[in-house]
Amino acid sequence: MPNTSTTQFIRRVLQRSCSEEIPCEMCHISSSSSRGTSGSKRSDDQFSTTSSSATNSPRRAVRRPMTSARESLLMQKVKSTVPKLSTTMRKGECGRIAIFGGCIMYSGAPYFAAISALKTGADLVHVFCEKEAGTVIKSYSPEMIVHPVLDQEYGMEEIDAWLPRLDCVVMGPGLGRNQSMLGRISLILEKVKTLNIPIVIDSDGLWHLMTNPAILKGYNRAVITPNAVEFSRLVKVILNKEVSPSVCPDHKLVGDLARALGNLTVIHKGAHDVISDGKFTEDCHAGGSPRRCGGQGDILAGLLATFLNWAYTNQSLDDPGPAVIASWGACRLSRGCAAQAYNQEGRAGTALDIVNQIHTEFLRIYESETFI
Numbered sequence: 001m002p003n004t005s006t007t008q009f010i011r012r013v014l015q016r017s018c019s020e021e022i023p024c025e026m027c028h029i030s031s032s033s034s035r036g037t038s039g040s041k042r043s044d045d046q047f048s049t050t051s052s053s054a055t056n057s058p059r060r061a062v063r064r065p066m067t068s069a070r071e072s073l074l075m076q077k078v079k080s081t082v083p084k085l086s087t088t089m090r091k092g093e094c095g096r097i098a099i100f101g102g103c104i105m106y107s108g109a110p111y112f113a114a115i116s117a118l119k120t121g122a123d124l125v126h127v128f129c130e131k132e133a134g135t136v137i138k139s140y141s142p143e144m145i146v147h148p149v150l151d152q153e154y155g156m157e158e159i160d161a162w163l164p165r166l167d168c169v170v171m172g173p174g175l176g177r178n179q180s181m182l183g184r185i186s187l188i189l190e191k192v193k194t195l196n197i198p199i200v201i202d203s204d205g206l207w208h209l210m211t212n213p214a215i216l217k218g219y220n221r222a223v224i225t226p227n228a229v230e231f232s233r234l235v236k237v238i239l240n241k242e243v244s245p246s247v248c249p250d251h252k253l254v255g256d257l258a259r260a261l262g263n264l265t266v267i268h269k270g271a272h273d274v275i276s277d278g279k280f281t282e283d284c285h286a287g288g289s290p291r292r293c294g295g296q297g298d299i300l301a302g303l304l305a306t307f308l309n310w311a312y313t314n315q316s317l318d319d320p321g322p323a324v325i326a327s328w329g330a331c332r333l334s335r336g337c338a339a340q341a342y343n344q345e346g347r348a349g350t351a352l353d354i355v356n357q358i359h360t361e362f363l364r365i366y367e368s369e370t371f372i
Helices: 004-017 025-034 069-079 108-120 131-140 155-165 179-194 204-211 228-239 251-260 296-313 322-348 351-355 358-367
Strands: 096-100 124-128 145-147 168-171 199-201 222-224 265-268 273-276 281-284
Touching: 069 322, 069 358, 096 108, 096 155, 096 296, 108 124, 108 131, 108 296, 108 351, 108 358, 124 155, 131 145, 145 155, 155 179, 168 179, 168 296, 179 204, 199 204, 199 296, 204 228, 222 322, 228 251, 251 265, 251 273, 251 281, 265 322, 273 322, 281 322, 296 322, 296 351, 322 351, 322 358
Parallel strands: 096 124, 096 168, 124 145, 168 199, 199 222, 222 265
Antiparallel strands: 265 273, 273 281
C-alpha cells in the first residue's frame, strides 16, 4: 500500500495545478483513485475510455453534458463575432490571412495552418515560405496563394507590398530555426506592429521570440500559443524561473507571463487550455484528444487567425476582450475537432482527420443551437 501522506500530497499538488471548476484528466484520475474507483468518467465532452477503448475500436461514444454558464457566455461572445454570410459580400471580407513559415524540412505545418484558416471561414490565405518549400506547399492545395520569397533578397519587397492588405498574420509553422532568419523575422514583426495587424506566434516563431522577447512586449494584438515545453522555456527566459513542463497549466504563471510581456495574450496548450492576457484568465476544457500527432498546434494557429480577425473587426466586444475571446473560440473548436477525429479514428487519427472535422464542429458549436 502506498504511503497515505505521500499520496495525499501528490493529489493536492495536482489539484492546485489544474482548474478547480472542471478537473482535467490527471486531476480526475487522482480524485477517482481516492474514491477507490477505476473508471475514467469525464465531466466534459471528451472521448470515452470505456470498453470501446479496451477493444481498440475506432468508434467511441461521445457524451455531451450540460454547458457551464461561463462557457455559454463565452460561446455567445464568439458567435457574435462570426460574420453573417450574404450574397452582397465581396472576396476578402471574411478575412485575408498570412502564414509566415515553411522550409524544405517542414512544409506540412504551414499547410495545416492555412487550410484550417480557410475551413474556418477566411476567404484568402497567403503563405510566405522559403524558396525550396514553395513548390511542395503549392502541390498540397490550389486554395493557397504561395509566395516562396521568405529567404530571398527581394523577399521583403514582396512582403511590404502585401502586408497592408492582410487582416491577420501567423508567424512560425514550419519556419525552422535558421539563425540567418532572425533579422528578417524581427523586421517583419516590427512592420506588423506598425500596421496594427493581429498576429499569432506559434511553433518556431516562439523560438525566434525567445531570442528577442522585447520585440512583442506591449503589443496586445499578439497571441502566443506555447505547449508545455515551450511555455517552460519562455518562463525561464522571461520570468527567470525554472518550471517543469506540465500539461496541467498553472493559471497564475500563465497570467504572470502575459503581464511580463505587456499584456499580450498567452494560450498554454495542455490537457486543458489556459488563456490569459494578464487581466483576464479563461479555461477551455471541452473536447480534446489523447492522440498527440503532429500538426495540431498548426491547426489551432490557423483557426485562431480567422477568429482574431473577426474579433477585432467586431467593435462591440466587451471583457475579456477580443484576443481572449478569439483565443477561447479557437481552442474550443480545435478541441472539439480533435475529440471527433479521435472518436472516429482512434490512434490512427492524423492532423488531416482533425481538419476534416472543422466544418461539422463549427456548425455544431457556433452556427446552430440544435445541430446533432
